[in-house]
Amino acid sequence: MVNVMFNTKVISAALMSAVFVVNLAFCAESTKAPEAMKIYNSESTLSVSDYDTLLFHDDGNPQYYFPLPDEWDDHYFNVRFSAPDSCKLISAEFYFTDISGDSSDLPDIKVLVWPSTGLYPEPPAYDEILIEGASISLYPDPTIVDLDLNDTLNFGAGMQFHVGWDIADTAATDTILAMISDDGIPETTFSSEYWGEMGMWGTISANWGLGVNFMIRAQVLIFEDTTSVWLEPDRIPSDFSLEGPYPNPFNPETSLTINLQKPQNISLRAYDLSGRMIEEIAGGFFPAGRHIVSWKPASAASGTYIIKLNAGDQTVTARATLMK
Secondary structure: OOOOOOOOOOOOOOOOOOOEEOOOOOOOOOOOOHHHOOOOOOOOOOOOOOOOOOOOOOOOOOOEEEEOOOOOOOEEEEEEEEOOOOEEEEEEEEOEEEOOOOHHHOOOEEEEEEEEOOOOEOOOOOEEEEEOHHHOOOOOOOEEEEOOOOOOOEEOOOOEEEEEEEEOOOOOOOOOEEEEEOOOOHHHOOOEEEEOOOOOEEEHHHHHOOOOOEOEEEEEEEOOOOOEEEOOEOOOOOOOEEEEEEOOOEOOOEEEEEEEOOOEEEEEEEEOOOOOEEEEEEEEEEOOEEEEEEEOOOOOOOEEEEEEEEEOOEEEEEEEEEOO
16 A cells, blocks of 8 residues: 655745647647637537546646646646545546647657645656657547556555656657646646746646646546546645544544645644543644544543644544544
């Protein structure tokens, strides 16, 4: 099972350097500025008839494309997912376009799967797969990457990971390949991310206020019933809350999920029923997002405990029962 350690460092946003409209006759201009964006009302949508179950954030209607990359600008385009249950990542799906109009010489790319800090990828990657340019399909066809050969991409329920891509190290620094996105909803698109020219992770929504979703999807195999499903990318929680604990009752360990709609300092503590603090489970600065925290009481006796999450003037509680 993959273990994800959450990094609570503050990460500033960088400016997105390129956004272009998806047109059936893709233009070759590459002016890297927000002013280059134009609205295109595409009438072409994706067919989902080939899949039994599809969960995805993009609406299947291409609106823009994002060239990637030149050597010093945006790259590592990625989307963050949460495992719906104990599962194995088996494939990923990407929708690309060729901004030159000549798809005869597409660059090689590398597809990566990263652990998560709770919002951004946390290098090094779990896996990196080289895809030859000749194997890349262009919209409306997906480029499907088989990840089933890697037995390490197993995740517990609620664990987070990122699926993304970049130009291969052997490719030219300026390329003709671009990532397709929809037009999205800004407040729900914090999972569409990139590594910016300032040397830090950023989201398109936070930096530009654009509600776009990279058309990247993940397929997992659920261990319990061997059902494969397509995952919906994570969204920043809409409110401050505490989920769990799970399992409950528990012995010797349980998990809680902290939902933060904005970065902030938090404290997560356990109290007995008399109000005496037993243990500080977690604390410090956490980025916005979902954070899974494990609690394994070292010396607490069997009984019911109050779990209290504090952030500023906000407090939420939950009950946990330890059975030894």
